[in-house]
Amino acid sequence: xTQFQGKTVLITGASSGIGAAAAxxxxxxxxxxxxxxxxxxxxxxxxxxxxxxxxxxAWTEQxxxxxxxxxxxxxxxxxxxxxxxxxxxxxxxxLVRRALxxxxxxxxxxxxxxxxxxxxITVSRKVIPLMIANGGGVILNVTTQAxxxxxxxxxxxxxxxxxxxxxxxxxxAKELAPHHIRVNAVAPGVIETPFHDxxxxxxxxxxxxxxxxxxxxxxxxxxxxxxxxxxxxGASSYVTGQIIEVNGGQVxx
Numbered sequence: 001x002t003q004f005q006g007k008t009v010l011i012t013g014a015s016s017g018i019g020a021a022a023a024x025x026x027x028x029x030x031x032x033x034x035x036x037x038x039x040x041x042x043x044x045x046x047x048x049x050x051x052x053x054x055x056x057x058a059w060t061e062q063x064x065x066x067x068x069x070x071x072x073x074x075x076x077x078x079x080x081x082x083x084x085x086x087x088x089x090x091x092x093x094x095l096v097r098r099a100l101x102x103x104x105x106x107x108x109x110x111x112x113x114x115x116x117x118x119x120x121i122t123v124s125r126k127v128i129p130l131m132i133a134n135g136g137g138v139i140l141n142v143t144t145q146a147x148x149x150x151x152x153x154x155x156x157x158x159x160x161x162x163x164x165x166x167x168x169x170x171x172x173a174k175e176l177a178p179h180h181i182r183v184n185a186v187a188p189g190v191i192e193t194p195f196h197d198x199x200x201x202x203x204x205x206x207x208x209x210x211x212x213x214x215x216x217x218x219x220x221x222x223x224x225x226x227x228x229x230x231x232x233x234g235a236s237s238y239v240t241g242q243i244i245e246v247n248g249g250q251v252x253x
Contacts, residue, residue, distance in 0.1 A: 003232050004031035008082045012036045012065055012123060013092030015044035017193030018142065021220035022089055022227045023058070027051030029228060033058040034078060034085075036092070038065065065092045065119035066111075075126040084134045087231045088127045090120045091142045093162075098154030109157060116161035120168060128176065136180030138231045141169045143187045143243060145251040152208070166243055173241030182240040184230045189247025191218045213249035222246065 009026045013019040015037040024047065027033045033051055035058055037044035044060045051058035059081075063074040078085060093116040099108060120141055131137030143162045146152070151159035166185060173183040190208040209217050226244045229235050245251055 002030040003234060004029045004087075007031045007086040008034065008078075008084050009087040009089065009231070010034040010036065010061075010078065010085050010127070011089040011091055012119070013038075014047060014089075015040040018188060018191060018220045018223045019089070019091040020047045021224045022091065023047050024050060025221075025224035025228055026087070026231075027056035027058055028054060030056070031087070032056075032082065034082075035060045036065075036074070037062055038092070065123060066114040068122050071119075071122050072126055075123075075130070079130055085127050085130050085137065086134070087138045087140065088124065088131075089140045089142070089227060090123055090165075092119055092123075093142065095155060095158050099157070100154060101156055104157065112157045113161050113164075116158065117164040117168075120165055124172065128179075128181065131181050132179045137182075138233075139172065139176070139181060139183045140227055140230055141165050141172075141183070141185040143169070143185045145187050145189045145245060145247045147187065148251055148253060152204075169243065170241045177240060182230075182236070184236075184240060185243045186223060186226045186230070187243050187245045187247070188223050189218055189245070189250045191220060191223060191246075193220050208250075211250065212247070216248065218246065218248055 004026060009031040011019050011023050014023040014035040023033050023035050035044045035048045037060060048058035048060050061074050063070040065071060096112050124139060143165045146155060146159035147162040147166045169183055169185040176183055223246050226246050
């Protein structure tokens with residue numbers, strides 16, 4: 001697999017979970033992978049080292065995606081080092097915590113939307129000029145099946161912030177098509193990753209699995225193929241503005 005040879009891929013939130021699996025997959029496919037992280041340097045470096053050990057190219061970049069100045073500085077560093085970003089995967093995000101609407105305060109609302117929604121704009125708007133200067137590119141946003149269903153207990157704000165991402169994906173696809181930039185999204189279902197640590201009990205995860213037609217939770221590796229497909233012009237050159245569901249059949253839009 002060398003379809004991404006000569007391409008540079010930036011994946012936010014790539015130190016673990018779906019982001020790490022996507023990073024490893026792109027590295028295996030020949031891309032130079034930028035493994036972004038906020039605080040988990042050792043884990044991010046381990047992902048980069050795995051790519052390098054397999055004969056690929058990778059390096060890490062640190063930034064808080066809720067801090068515009070840090071994002072701008074990171075993209076400028078990448079531009080100086082690589083001169084291009086061919087594929088951007090806006091993967092960074094999180095639940096923050098489960099909470100009922102009547103219990104949340106303004107700080108919590110801001111934290112959820114800055115992490116999951118505003119960050120996609122902040123990173124993308126800095127990368128888009130670089131893609132345009134290089135003749136095009138691919139932006140892949142990570143949303144969730146909860147954006148369609150409203151989600152489970154205590155995650156209404158998270159689901160809503162991802163609904164924003166789903167709508168933004170379609171808007172970006174229309175706006176950026178003239179610049180040869182395709183924009184799509186991947187919507188994972190319930191995936192066994194650190195995302196659920198401290199937020200979802202084993203009993204709750206078991207209850208989720210019970211209503212999935214495939215009878216189990218997904219893995220991060222099972223999401224990686226969707227990113228490769230959507231980023232590969234040889235496979236998806238006429239695909240833009242779409243949301244690919246990866247959920248074992250739990251949601252069938």
